[in-house]
Amino acid sequence: MRAILIDDEISNLENLRTLLEKHCPQVTIIAVAQNVSDAVDAIEKYLPDLVFLDIQMGEQTGFEVLKQLPKRNFEVVFVTAYDQYGIQAVKFAALDYLLKPIDIEELVDAVHKAKHKLAAQMQTSQLDFLLQQLKKPEANVSKIALQMQSEIRYVTLSEIIRCEADNTYTHFFLEDNEKILVSKSLKEYADLLRPKGFLRTHQSHLVNPKYVKSWLKEDGGILLLLSGEKIPISKPNKHSVKQALQQL
């Protein structure tokens, strides 16, 4: 895979180069760039397979690079030291990211996934989705990208009835009775969706309050959904769930 590294700090570029050369021999670094315009030029010139893109670059962001490219025929791995908002958007788009200092396993894993996606040729729509989401204020984000085995599904949040953990996987139960299995833990989605009003009733359950029918007192508390499903409420979550439901 031919890769371009984009970071405003030389030491970061050096570091990433060192790590890639050592742990990801399948990656060839064809160029590096330290600012947005150099990056756009380099990508247009070298047409890389993979771009390691620093989100925070001085006073600009790596997203600028993506916006300025009409065609994005490459995989992107975002790299950031600390960037709450940017990372959130990246997560909603189910894109890959690395945190500095770089964890070698995460790096290897990201390169691996990128290779897989390149083979499946399904990356570009995610970047479009990301750029769309970035245009809106954070509160208006209403869709989430779900990475499935062989496709990306963009799901409206109001469509999601509930999520259920299955080890490191998560089942999404949608309004039209569709069930989606995503290879990410429920915890990650709980972090993303709780700010959107989803209720963590149980360590294995995340529920969209829109689909709650009633609170059953049997077995110390159970949520009855409109679909007729019964979702357990664990003791530590009882209070917060009750409060959240009362506010609706």
Added chain:
Amino acid sequence: MKEIIFIFLSFMMTLSTVNAQKGINFSRNYAAGGKLLMSVDSSAKNVFYVNMFPNQPRTSFNYLPEVNKVSININFRKDINIQHYRYTILEDNKPIVVNKSINIAELKELNRGDEELFRSTTLGTFPIKGKMITTLIYSIEKPLDIDKSVFYGKPIPKAKIQGFSKRFATDKGVDYSWITDLKERINLTLTNKDEELTIVKDRSDIDYLYHTSIKDKQTNKIIFESTSWEYGGLVVENEFLPYVEIDKNVFKKSGDYEIIIQPSIKWTGCLDCDISPKEIEKYITRHTLSITLEEENYTRKELLIYTLIVALFIGLVFLGILYFSKKRNKRMLAEKEQQRNRAKLQLTSIRSQLNPHFLFNALSGIQNLMNKNEIDNANKYLAKFARLTRNVLDDKELISLSQEKTLLDDYLQMEQLRFGFNYEINYSENLDLDNIEIPSMLLQPFVENAVKHGLSKKGNDGKITITLIKQSNDLVLTVTDNGNGFDTENKSNGLGLPLTEARIALLNSVYKENRFTLAMQSSTNGTKISLTLTDWL
């Protein structure tokens, strides 16, 4: 008049042998008032002759307590028309001779030794013991100018006070209240309404003799004297009784006063008088008046009570004010303390916000050193990183200038790992870096701004200069960079500035005595920030 009497006196000495009679020593003459001379028993002593009284210019009183017989002579100057004179003699107020003319034939010419000749005759010799002989002599040319001489052969009676009365105001005018039960000591209360005190004496033929005085027993001063009597008010046996009026204001204070009524006899200064004070005392009437001025008494007691009440009230008010002001002060202090604590807390939360972006990038820089096998450098920077984060986590309010300098060194060297630039830290030589303390992490945000906005794009040409300067009592800290500058008005630009301004405001509210002032100058050639800590040194 006295002068004339004495002239007569010396003249009569020579006459005395001529009219020698049994018992009476005619060789010795006493003036007896007016044109009269008298001779008394040779054995008699204490002849108090010619006592005169105010308002009684033609009355002479001769007190003869020890005399049995008195011979009275009348003497005329030569140029006086003797035929015009008439005389009346009364014995105990009953006339024995009335308006009789002088028997010219009996007149004898007397040569008193100088050029003037006197003509003299006797009016008679009278037994006087236990009696009072009164002579009235006048000229028909001036019948109202009656010379009256009293020859008093009885003991002068002691004045007797019949009663005291208080005059007081009423709705209709005035009224009197009487005290007639008289003892040695008389208690008398004078109220606001009382106006004057009246002393009523018994009636006698010789009221004019009596002199009234009042003595303040505390000071022994005479505060009132009266030599005359008024008549009216009380009537006894169809006669008005004599009285004196004493204004209430004579008595200035409560206390004992002595009322003394005595005959105005010149007990001393006469010829042959020899009378002891004890004898004299027999003629004197004394009463002690114990006066209570109710007004004063009232005032005194009430004043004390009122004073106490007022003092108590003032005291209470004062205490109240004290209490409330103390309470308010306490509350204000507490509020201030709270405010200060709040400010400190906020300061802490702001201080600990060492940019996480920097932290992780710094770690990333160290990772790079490791991956490049620059183990020594990696160790060095890791240590710097640890020191830096420790400073943030320690969360000390104040650190010494040298510590701050170390912190900035660490920080800038970590940043140098990311971006190539030069920096220097200069300080005044007279600045005691080890002992002067400043709020920790004070300059770091400015330095971070300099790195971020000023230099990150300039690479190796970038330069940051930090100075720590002593300016009299102020500590002036400056951070200068040669970057591209930024709009100082646009405060939303970047994380550092609004945070820093909030921090300056908080510092000003915590360190009220020292003003923190921030000055920023920015141009395309660079930015200079100076922070002045007034009166810090």
